[in-house]
Amino acid sequence: MIALLRSGFSTRRSRHGLWGVPLVIVVALVALLSVGTDQFASRENLFNLVAQATPLLIAAIGQLFVILVGGLDLSVGSVISFSTAILSLDGPAILLIPAVFVLAGLVGLINGLVITRLNVHPIIATLAMQYVLLGITRILRPVSGGEVPGVVISVVQGSFLGVPFPILWSLLAIGLAAKVLYGSRFGLHLFGIGGGVAAGMEDAARTYGIRVERNIVLAYVGCSLFAALAGVFLAGRIVSGDPNVGLLFELDTITAVAIGGTQLSGGIGSLHGTVLGAVIMALLANGMNLANVSPYVQTAIKGGLLLAIVGLQSRKKMGL
Amino acid sequence: MASPLLRRLAAVPPAYYVFGLLLLTLWIARPNMLNPNVLGIFIRQVVPLGILVLAQLLVMRVRSIDLSGGGIILLINYFITSRTFPEASGLTFFLMALAIGGAVGLLNGYMIAKRRVSAVIVTLAVSIILVGLVQFLSSGKPPGDVPKYMNEIFDIKYGPMPLPVLFWLGCTAAMWLLMQQSVYGRYVEAVGESAEAAAFSGVPVERTVVMAHVLAGLIAAVAALVQTGSIAVGSVRVGLDLPILAVAATILGGVVFGRGEGGVWGPFFGVLSFALLFVVMTVFGIDDAGKLIAQGLIILMAAMLYGWLGKRG
Numbered sequence: 201m202i203a204l205l206r207s208g209f210s211t212r213r214s215r216h217g218l219w220g221v222p223l224v225i226v227v228a229l230v231a232l233l234s235v236g237t238d239q240f241a242s243r244e245n246l247f248n249l250v251a252q253a254t255p256l257l258i259a260a261i262g263q264l265f266v267i268l269v270g271g272l273d274l275s276v277g278s279v280i281s282f283s284t285a286i287l288s289l290d291g292p293a294i295l296l297i298p299a300v301f302v303l304a305g306l307v308g309l310i311n312g313l314v315i316t317r318l319n320v321h322p323i324i325a326t327l328a329m330q331y332v333l334l335g336i337t338r339i340l341r342p343v344s345g346g347e348v349p350g351v352v353i354s355v356v357q358g359s360f361l362g363v364p365f366p367i368l369w370s371l372l373a374i375g376l377a378a379k380v381l382y383g384s385r386f387g388l389h390l391f392g393i394g395g396g397v398a399a400g401m402e403d404a405a406r407t408y409g410i411r412v413e414r415n416i417v418l419a420y421v422g423c424s425l426f427a428a429l430a431g432v433f434l435a436g437r438i439v440s441g442d443p444n445v446g447l448l449f450e451l452d453t454i455t456a457v458a459i460g461g462t463q464l465s466g467g468i469g470s471l472h473g474t475v476l477g478a479v480i481m482a483l484l485a486n487g488m489n490l491a492n493v494s495p496y497v498q499t500a501i502k503g504g505l506l507l508a509i510v511g512l513q514s515r516k517k518m519g520l
Numbered sequence: 521m522a523s524p525l526l527r528r529l530a531a532v533p534p535a536y537y538v539f540g541l542l543l544l545t546l547w548i549a550r551p552n553m554l555n556p557n558v559l560g561i562f563i564r565q566v567v568p569l570g571i572l573v574l575a576q577l578l579v580m581r582v583r584s585i586d587l588s589g590g591g592i593i594l595l596i597n598y599f600i601t602s603r604t605f606p607e608a609s610g611l612t613f614f615l616m617a618l619a620i621g622g623a624v625g626l627l628n629g630y631m632i633a634k635r636r637v638s639a640v641i642v643t644l645a646v647s648i649i650l651v652g653l654v655q656f657l658s659s660g661k662p663p664g665d666v667p668k669y670m671n672e673i674f675d676i677k678y679g680p681m682p683l684p685v686l687f688w689l690g691c692t693a694a695m696w697l698l699m700q701q702s703v704y705g706r707y708v709e710a711v712g713e714s715a716e717a718a719a720f721s722g723v724p725v726e727r728t729v730v731m732a733h734v735l736a737g738l739i740a741a742v743a744a745l746v747q748t749g750s751i752a753v754g755s756v757r758v759g760l761d762l763p764i765l766a767v768a769a770t771i772l773g774g775v776v777f778g779r780g781e782g783g784v785w786g787p788f789f790g791v792l793s794f795a796l797l798f799v800v801m802t803v804f805g806i807d808d809a810g811k812l813i814a815q816g817l818i819i820l821m822a823a824m825l826y827g828w829l830g831k832r833g
């Protein structure tokens with residue numbers, strides 16, 4: 201236990217990254233908000249907080265997959281908007297819900313193949329995908345509206361034995377990701393590939409017999425699937441399709457992952473760090489809302505936070 | 521690729537083909553639009569983009585990227601139109617714009633070259649901060665009118681040739697000279713080829729990259745002034761999509777991260793292609809959604825072509 205805790209504060213030896221720092225920040229923020237405001241500790245606000253944090257948490261976990269292999273997915277926000285647009289189409293739930301995941305998987309597959317097979321930089325490939333998806337989303341749903349299947353709304357907004365469903369969604373996503381990252385060969389290979397990329401030896405993992413291309417493609421597919429899951433959750437929350445709901449989500453997820461101690465150069469990072477990062481983002485948003493900070497200023501503060509966090513991570517190579 | 525001819529043809533920046541193809545499309549569909557006066561008006565509209573592309577190609581040559589141009593344009597546009605400085609003269613605005621652009625560029629360059637932070641993240645974050653700041657200052661409402669003299673300068677024409685287009689040609693030629701003739705141009709080329717090799721050869725790699733970003737910030741400030749001259753009323757959305765379009769036009773023009781086959785004129789034709797593309801899409805009644813998809817596909821296809829060429833040779 202002590203060894204584990206120590207690893208969270210050490211930059212050496214650990215592949216989990218600096219996750220101890222965000223843990224301290226979470227504790228400090230919770231303490232500050234509980235003492236500083238009356239509303240924070242209320243049951244209502246805490247439920248609200250979880251519901252706000254859940255989509256970011258789910259999407260950030262997806263982003264973690266691609267960041268671990270030294271990539272980046274800028275199409276996350278557009279996949280989220282696209283998913284809500286699909287769900288708000290006319291059609292039976294039994295068709296629409298699988299369609300969301302099949303299409304999202306296809307998006308991830310195209311991202312991954314373009315990056316690995318056609319040698320396109322991840323940022324360019326996913327940026328282009330973002331544009332194409334936003335265009336398709338606006339054709340499907342030019343302005344927010346439409347009806348989301350009732351089953352989606354009831355699994356998002358309900359509660360079981362006093363536990364609101366959003367908590368279950370978060371736990372489910374975390375459990376799934378833990379199994380994939382720490383309980384499968386695929387997860388180990390993600391760390392292996394990213395470690396090589398970060399050290400400037402792109403072929404290191406291949407030398408050890410890891411199928412680099414295939415694992416990278418799967419990482420992008422996983423990222424899109426988690427983004428779609430976040431999209432389904434959001435559709436259930438706002439009860440409609442919205443072409444702008446995913447706006448800037450890609451940056452929020454990157455910020456959450458980076459605050460959680462994950463190195464954007466790949467290979468070093470952790471699921472628990474990412475969860476803490478998403479919680480910090482939600483706590484900040486919640487605290488600023490309670491303090492009546494203008495939403496425009498909140499955007500600027502989030503940008504400043506991202507800048508400060510990545511500024512603290514020094515990389516070996518200069519560039520994108 | 522078997523024949524050398526085919527290889528030569530594939531090495532020509534896609535912008536020239538796209539430009540030719542769009543010109544042909546327009547000639548077939550709407551021949552009456554192909555007169556100098558009409559085209560001059562359309563090309564004048566993309567001059568801010570054309571100037572911003574000069575910034576983008578410079579930073580992309582050193583394997584970086586600058587997405588903060590939108591924020592710079594928005595902030596400068598806000599200061600000019602909001603009457604925050606009611607007594608300010610044109611010269612004051614000009615100097616203020618350069619100061620803003622230079623400062624943002626310096627911050628970008630420091631973070632990217634010295635702190636080794638991802639260029640995409642830095643410049644996007646800076647852009648978000650600037651946009652948030654402007655929206656806060658203006659409470660999300662359009663700030664006010666553009667000073668008359670700026671619109672008047674923008675409207676000057678010599679025959680069919682609008683002054684902004686001439687200015688753009690001049691800026692592009694200046695950038696071409698900088699890349700071709702100056703020591704700094706050689707440094708940029710060396711860093712783009714390989715930062716490690718350049719460092720071993722005594723090229724000041726970090727300084728070259730910082731300088732590229734400062735220049736990019738200054739160029740974005742000039743683009744902001746031209747953009748402001750092109751509109752009558754200030755806006756809190758002006759120029760936000762320009763950085764991405766600039767990336768697309770640059771790639772289309774044959775400049776990809778570190779590789780500069782397209783030189784300065786390839787991206788120039790990339791911008792002209794976008795000008796024609798908007799005309800063609802308007803002619804065929806394609807809406808904003810279709811434009812987004814087309815932009816995305818163009819970026820993707822140009823990048824794919826270069827990825828494929830890079831793998832071959």
